[in-house]
Amino acid sequence: MLVKSYAAAVxxxxxxxxxxxxxxxxxxxxxxxxxxxxxxxESHERIISALQVSGYTFPxxxxxxxxxPADIRKEGSSYDLxxxxxxxxxxxxxxxxxxxxxxxxxxxxxxxTLQPIKGALPIAIKAREAGFKGFIVPKQNARExxxxxxxxxxxxxxxxxxxxxxxxxxxLEPTIVNTREEFYAKQMQFESDFSDVRGQExxxxxxxxxxxxSHNIILIGPPGSGKSMxxxxxxxILPPFTLQESLETTKIHSVAGKIGIExxxxxxxxxxxxxxxxxxxxMVGGGSFPQPGEISLAHNGVLFLDExxxxxxxxxxxxxxxxxxxxxxxxxxxxxxxxxxxxMLVASMNPCPCGYYNHPERTxxxxxxxxxxxxxRVSGPLLDRIDIQVExxxxxxxKISEQRPSEPSAAIRERVMKARSIQAKRFAGCxxxxxxxxxxxxxxxxxAVPDATGLALLKTAMKxxxxxxxxxxxxxxxxxxIADLEESPKIESRHLAEAINYRNLDRETWGM
Numbered sequence: 001m002l003v004k005s006y007a008a009a010v011x012x013x014x015x016x017x018x019x020x021x022x023x024x025x026x027x028x029x030x031x032x033x034x035x036x037x038x039x040x041x042e043s044h045e046r047i048i049s050a051l052q053v054s055g056y057t058f059p060x061x062x063x064x065x066x067x068x069p070a071d072i073r074k075e076g077s078s079y080d081l082x083x084x085x086x087x088x089x090x091x092x093x094x095x096x097x098x099x100x101x102x103x104x105x106x107x108x109x110x111x112x113t114l115q116p117i118k119g120a121l122p123i124a125i126k127a128r129e130a131g132f133k134g135f136i137v138p139k140q141n142a143r144e145x146x147x148x149x150x151x152x153x154x155x156x157x158x159x160x161x162x163x164x165x166x167x168x169x170x171x172l173e174p175t176i177v178n179t180r181e182e183f184y185a186k187q188m189q190f191e192s193d194f195s196d197v198r199g200q201e202x203x204x205x206x207x208x209x210x211x212x213x214s215h216n217i218i219l220i221g222p223p224g225s226g227k228s229m230x231x232x233x234x235x236x237i238l239p240p241f242t243l244q245e246s247l248e249t250t251k252i253h254s255v256a257g258k259i260g261i262e263x264x265x266x267x268x269x270x271x272x273x274x275x276x277x278x279x280x281x282x283m284v285g286g287g288s289f290p291q292p293g294e295i296s297l298a299h300n301g302v303l304f305l306d307e308x309x310x311x312x313x314x315x316x317x318x319x320x321x322x323x324x325x326x327x328x329x330x331x332x333x334x335x336x337x338x339x340x341x342x343x344m345l346v347a348s349m350n351p352c353p354c355g356y357y358n359h360p361e362r363t364x365x366x367x368x369x370x371x372x373x374x375x376x377r378v379s380g381p382l383l384d385r386i387d388i389q390v391e392x393x394x395x396x397x398x399k400i401s402e403q404r405p406s407e408p409s410a411a412i413r414e415r416v417m418k419a420r421s422i423q424a425k426r427f428a429g430c431x432x433x434x435x436x437x438x439x440x441x442x443x444x445x446x447x448a449v450p451d452a453t454g455l456a457l458l459k460t461a462m463k464x465x466x467x468x469x470x471x472x473x474x475x476x477x478x479x480x481x482i483a484d485l486e487e488s489p490k491i492e493s494r495h496l497a498e499a500i501n502y503r504n505l506d507r508e509t510w511g512m
Contacts, residue, residue, distance in 0.1 A: 003096040005086040006103045007079050008126055009072055010119035012337035013251045013292070015126035017103075019068045020082050024090035027062025034067030037075045046077070047084045049110040054160040059091035073335075075289050078117035081106035081136070084159060085166065098166050103127040104136035112159045116140035118257035121250055124148040134174070136162055142175040143264045144254060147247070149179075177264045183246060186267040188410075190236040195408040197233065199395035200226055206390040206502060208412050211237045212419035213481030214435035215474075216323065216345040216385060218308065221392030222362070223355045227348035230392070231304045234346060235269045236409035238302075239417050245300045248340065252299055256292050270301035272343075276310040283315050284322065285339050286330040295322050298343035308349040309377035316382055319345075323385045326438070345386065349378070360393060384470045387437060387478050388502040419484040436481045441473065448476040454493045461500045475499045 002023045008015040032041055048058045065083065067074050082104045089096035105123060107115040120141035125148055127135045134152035137145050142155025152174040156162050164170035194204060203219065207230060210217040219227040241249070243265075250266045253259050259266075274283065274294045285293030295303060305311060322328045326342040351357035352366040353374050366374070383389070420435065426447060427433040433443065450458060462472060478499035479491045488495070 001090050001092055003086055003089040003099065005082040005089070005099050006132070007082040007105055008103060008119075008123040009074055010122055010255055011072075011335070012290075012339060013122055013248075013255055015119065015122045016069075016072060017126060017130055018072070018074065018079070020079070020086050021066040021068060022083075022086035022090040023064045024059055024087070024092075025062045025064075028060060029062050031064045032067075033065070034070045035073045036067060036079075037073060039077045040067075040074050040079055043077065043080045043083055043108070046080055046108045046110060047087065050080075050108040050112040050159050051084060051088070053110065054112040054158065054163070056088060056093060056163070059087065059093070061091065063087060063090070076118070077107040077115075078105045080108035081114065081159065081162065084108060085162060088163065089166075094163060094167055098168070101133040102136055102166075103130075103132045103134075104162065106136070106138045106156075106159075108159060113157060114138035114159065116257075116261075119255045120145040121147060121254035121259070124151060124153065125251075127151055136165075140261045141259075143177055143262065144250075144259045146175040146177040147179050147250070147264050179265055180243070183241075183243065183265050183267055187240045190268070190409065192233045193236055193409045194233050194412060195405045197226065197230060197406055200230065200392065203230055203390055203392050204407075204412070206388050207234055208237065208416060209478060209481055209485065209498075209502075210234075210344070210346075210388050211239075211412075212416045212485055213387075213423070213477065214344055214437040215387035215478060215481065216347075216437070217388040217390065218347040218349065218383075218386045219390060219392050220349050220351050222350060222357075222359050222394060225392045225394045227392050228304075228306055231302075231306075231346045231348060232271065233409065234302055234344075235271050237412040237416055238269050238344075239413070239420050241267065241269060241300070249300045252292050252296050252339065256297060258297070270298055271304065272298040272301070273304040273306060276305075276307055276312075278311070278315060280312075280315055280318050284318050284328050284330070286332075290330055290332075290335075290337050292339045293328070295319065295328060295341040295343060296339040299340045301343060303343045303345050305345070305347040308347040309374060313377065313379070317379065320382060320385060347386065350374075351391075358391065358393070380468075384468055384474070387474045390502055415485060418487070419481065422484045422487070436477050436484070439477055439480070444473060444476050448480040448491060450476070450479070450491050450496055451493070454479075454491060454496045457493055457496055458500070461503075465500075465503060467503065471503060475503060478502060 005020045007018045009018050051058050088094040105117050116138045121144050124135050124145035128148050128151040136154045139155035139157050146153040154172045155175050165172050246265050272294050281287050283293050322341040328341045329338045352371040354365045356362040357364040423435050479495040482495040482498050483491050
């Protein structure tokens, strides 16, 4: 008997429907075709054990299974459930009439329990698009998939529950998630706040500008000056997620298997802080079984690189293209996948090998040549792509011991959101442009034109600091953001002066 069950394969951050065709005839052989990988082929033994423990018999017949379309590689163990259900139906141990209504995914344990899968959210979205009535998943993935409306999502614990449900012997309650209520309830819950930071007013101002325009920023200063503390509080002043941004980000984390059991939609912008020993593939994504890298996991959020010069030079260089294009394409001989990578880069580093160059109290033991050599670990082209470069100096004791709290994140976030709303109106007709940091050269000529005084100031700075053409564009983008924070329609010379001041760590002026 020939029957069909339905599953899905995740490619990038989207899913493709996989039709599992099972034909059971006289004989004793088992064939699994359709480009399955090792994990899929090993499902045979897991299915036999799971069915036996659950009180069912694996058919002693000739079974041929085709996973169509056959030119897409099927990877992982999440096809166990639809394969097992298809085999039972083909062997006439299960009525197949309801199979076409459901998509199902799940890894089987030997005792018949279901283990969680990766990519439940994009698969659920595809199931709804394809017109399936319901989606059967392991219980651990139910809330994640239930974000998708107009689709019944059933979370199950064992294969026996699925068999009895398909046979009409058991009723399952669909998982219901009030997406909007949960989303808005948890948006403003932050563990860290800028009110904890004493002093560092100029750095907090730089981070406010960075958040307002989605600019990349690097903090440079001696150990213990507060670089990491400031970076970790940046998400608390970023504008809250929109539902669309939350869905995009949740899909990526779903594909990577990083969604918690009790999580439906991500409500806060991600903050990723990889260790400096990270590899190229782990940073940008890919591998034998393509997975999103750290730059994609930081999509719509913050990627924090602590101690930037300690990262492998190749790892830093592969980030140059995603920083400009805000997507990363992973190409292999047989496939190509694209992951979004629209993130804010926040980096920190010591100013020299000993860490105390420009320290107000401690003496630096490094020569000028040693400082230059240390800075050269970060390439000029990468530094050019960092809009704001700000020096962090140690906070004096008087400031640290102050009992009066600093300005809270909520107050800063209000100003940031006002600036972002100005940018949203400005770029309403520009597809894919949402902030000043994304402006193209054409948009710069339209919205970031300095007056004669500002142009003269910029010309002087370009010559004195020996800045590149890219740095010129970055200064204009930052100046436009500073003007937006002041709700000024034009870029004035004071806005340019502040933006130029944020380039004072360029290679040519450092360590002299």
